[in-house]
Amino acid sequence: MKKILLAIGLGLGLTTALAMPAFAQPREVTFTTELSNYGGDGAYLALYLTDASGKYQGTLWVAGKKSKYYKHLSGWARGSGLNPTEYDGLTGASITSGRTLKITLDLDDALIDNGYEIRVDTAVEDMRDHRADIAVPLTSEGSGQPITGRGYVHSFRYDF
């Protein structure tokens, strides 16, 4: 599978091209994930891209530093095979109850309106895991539309 992902900037406006084919058109996309007050320890999150049938295409972001807990993000774990090259440089701190994760990435324009989905798996220590807490198509109409997750995600939206 070709590398799709491209650049990150963690809401600081800082963008660094990672591995983008020279001909691809980049589009800056901001993902905003607000957690509910579930009242546990810091949540682990995996944001990733799948095709329309739910097949894993690539990792967008992993919140949570300890890789021993990654298997609880089961959909993402299965797709990525927990291969470190899939998420190298795309990890950050876990997100505590009620806080918001905001990341900005440069995505290939061809991914939009082309049947791809954004998924978010979540897990919290001593609490249940949520595979596909969020599952939402990546479309132009969907931009700026908040949706509610099935688990710890209070609201999720992407903007471009």
Place this chain on the structure above:
Amino acid sequence: MLRQLHGLSGLLAALFLITLATTGAVLSLAPAMDRVVAVIPAVGEVSVAELAGRVVAHYPGTEQVVRGPSGGVIVYHNRDGQPGADLVNPLTGEGIAPYEPSAFFSWIKDLHRSFLLNDAGRLLAGVMAAVMLLLCISGILLLVRRTGGWKALIRPLAGTGSKQIHSELARFAVLGLLLSALTGSYMSAQRFGLLPETFETGPTFPAEVAGGQPAPVATLSALMDVDLRELRELVFPYPDDPQDVYSLTTSSGSGFVDPATGELLKFQPRATGSVFQQWMVSLHTGEGLWWLGLILGAAALTVPVLSMTGISIWWQRRRSSEQLPDNAEAYQADAIILVGSEGNTTWGFARELHTKLNKAGFRVHCSEMNALADSYPQVSRLFILTSTYGDGDAPASARRFMARLRDFRSYKTLQYAVLGFGDRQFSNFCQFALNVDAALANKGLSRLHPIELIDRCSSSQFSEWGDKISEFIGTPLALTYDPLPLSTVKLELVERADYGVAIQAPTSILRFKVAEQGRWPQFLSQAKTLPLFEAGDLLGVMPPHGQAARFYSLASSVTDGVLEICVRKQPGGLCSGYLHGLKPGDCINGFIRHNPEFRPATGSNPVILIGAGAGIGPLTGFIRKNTERNPMYLYWGGRNSQSDFLYQPELGRYLDDHRLTGLNTAFSRSEEHAYVQDKLRQDQIAVRQMVDKGAQILVCGGRDMAEGVKQVIEDILKPLATDVEALRAEGRYLEDVY
């Protein structure tokens, strides 16, 4: 060194350790509470397939089934997009109660492992676990050193107040604390990368799955093969994903199950390292071992008390070893006093000697024995005052003395005198003092005066020794022992009962209470209250005209509200005459000296109390306190049942309410002309049987009587192939002799 390590680290860590222990004790309840609500089928009763089938029948949207370490089965499910979690009965699949992790317990857990401070706090908690480990080990070594050997650890411990509470509690809790500290340190070291950690990532997902029509979960063969008791977790396939599988984790490993064929795919056994880690966690948290959790919790509860008593011991020790005034530098001094002391009692004697030698015109340097210099060229007199620790070992402040003595250069002019302090009731009485005396002689030093041994801080023996020393140095010293800090309390005689007047052996039971402190309320008058005391402790009485205090065994405890002593009027006795002359309302000055070595053991073994004359006082006190109704037998000898049968009415009452099991009296000036020894001999079969069953013997009275009793007991013990010394070493033969 060991003591400083133990004290200082305990002092610095106390607050954190108290927090860790208290929160740990609360957390220790969780496994037992989980266990109470869980329904746990027997091994072989329910398979994972059966469980999953029952659960799905009640919860069609099941996503995950988890079996907790305590055996509770939790089902995570989704109903119309609403996530839920229930504790279920594995026999029916029905919900027992909604499952929600307790916010209180998570908060306590956070406090326990990180002081609510994330990583910095976790680091601190880890360091504290290591400190706890250090405290446990150093504490055990200190206790072994104090009791004189590993075997002695299980015997009754001596000591007073904080010291006794501290060592008794520690002995009870140390194994639990050690386990908690060890496993806690391990987990923390692992978290911070100091120890290797095994990650159990499990097998990778199967690349291809048959993708056939899913079969009902209850029919999947791989799940039928697993007993519920082995289940950790079963994650159901994601709905609408034909390529997804069941993820199964058991106590032996993890793998996947094909939802169509029921085949077990890519099973990977658990790594040894991971099994070990799991054990460490269980031993720390009690997860799955609820009874261990409760034991560890109980042990943890002792930590606040251990901290407080530890600080109090440290403070007492610090206060009583304050510097002496007018202490000359070692190089300027012409007399040196070296002190070997464990609990600082010996310092009280040294202080007195120091003061009086100073008054006599000497330049005196006083220090601990460990501070022995390489030589004392100017010095003509060397005094060594030392106690003995445990079974003939050096006390704390003399532990390095023998090693330093090897390098010591002596001068011909230097003369020495050793004064040993100890308790004649124990074997190896003053052994360390004897060793020091011999070692100094071996060094070629000459004695100023032969070694003398002071029994139980006897102030009169100390004064006599001082008089002899005075002769050698040509100046009167007039040593009087002043136990520090000696604050006497004014005591008012409230009641007296006189016996033995008719037979010219007046003996009185005297009851005192603390005298009123004038118009000031009690709490404003400073330091005029008595410390806690129990029957068997000593009341020090200051006779008029400034003589040294005399000691009387107390027959009452602080809870009785009075201080009761039993005093025989000695012919020409200064203090006993003074006491016998008191009328109700008269006042004396007194203080408490603890005597914890003389106490009946707790437990249900029989206690044999033997006494004569006024020695009945503390023995009656023990019986009065025997509200547990443990078997207690009293052998007592008096003169005449009509005249000096002390405590006759009380003893009758105690027999009636079974605080006293048996009473045997002997009267020497009656028709039978019997002594208490005779009564023991008559009862020898019963006495022998009781000793064989673990009985403890307590003897109180005059020295001659005690000697006679000891001989009789020796005879009685012969068929048991043991003797009084052996019982004494086990704390089962105690004497309070005067």
